[in-house]
Amino acid sequence: MSVYVAHRLFAAHDRALAADLADRLAAKVGPDRVFLPFCDTDEADLVAEVKGRRLFELDRERLGRLDAVVAILHGPSLDDGVCMEIGYAAALGVPVIVLTTDFQTYSLTEAGIRLEFPDPLLQAVATRIVRVAKLGPLTLPSAPGWSRFQGFQARNVAQTNTALDAAVDALLDLPDRAPLPVDSPAAIGTPVYIEASPYTAWGGDHLAEACADAGHTVVVSQRFTASDPIAGALADLTAVHSAARLLADVSGPETPPGTALLIGAALARGVRIAAFQPRPTLTHAHGREPNWRNLMIQYAVDTHLNNDEAILSWLAT
Known part of the structure; x- marks a missing residue:
């Protein structure tokens, strides 16, 4: 083991x-x-x-x-x-x-x-x-x-x-369990999953609007509004697994915990990931380059976006 x-x-x-x-x-x-x-x-x-x-x-x-x-x-x-x-x-x-x-x-x-x-x-x-x-x-x-x-x-x-x-x-006490096979990345044209940050005043609407205006189908998280939050959470996870892209707002004192979890899941499944953070703060440690987020988040994502123009440019690639 x-x-x-x-x-x-x-x-x-x-x-x-x-x-x-x-x-x-x-x-x-x-x-x-x-x-x-x-x-x-x-x-x-x-x-x-x-x-x-x-x-x-x-x-x-x-x-x-x-x-x-x-x-x-x-x-x-x-x-x-x-x-x-x-x-x-x-x-x-x-x-x-x-x-x-x-x-x-x-x-x-x-x-x-x-x-x-x-x-x-x-x-x-x-x-x-x-x-x-x-x-x-x-x-x-x-x-x-x-x-x-x-x-x-x-x-x-x-x-x-x-x-x-x-x-x-x-x-x-864990039972023997074989790892799941990793699915192939979703085809281009499948939904963009939008994950908003609870720490920001702007919410996720503008992210969804930018993606919709660019011609993409948008899926937003539902676990915080679902009558059964656990079922909603599993639905969010399934939606990320089947998405072509994950656009995640990582703003806050740390990346919100559910957002960080979804970034890890998307990385394991081959989903393209962008982190939106218009006002980053940097962390510093001896001998290490400055990081604009926890390094596991920073290097898991494909790109770091800080405005709507950058979102549109990423969606076009």
């Missing part, structure tokens, strides 16, 4: 948590069968002409030959690189176990069904969600002078350990 651990890379505590999970997995399936990004791509010391692209290529190559993904997702702001990797794996039929210790659940309306994540696509594609939402039990002081803060830390450590062990057990 070959396992990919998908996690947020950008802070030490996130990397440490993922390393703990990878070590527990390695004890069960063997260290050579667990891939931990940043660690196994040697990101801190990697030298390449275009470092971000090389990291993307290394991760994508590994995503293409997996038996399972275990993804760590916490809180309402989900890592866009992890969501892209989930979409890529799910589109190939690779089982995805999602691990969270978030104590919140989410709904699209006050009376709507409760979701594990803010975007129903994550719940729709996950093979299994391991959710450990409660702190560990109260423990007696381990030493004289033990503060309440140390006690609270111990309860969080216990919660984390429970979650990591449960994720390992979920992986070992």
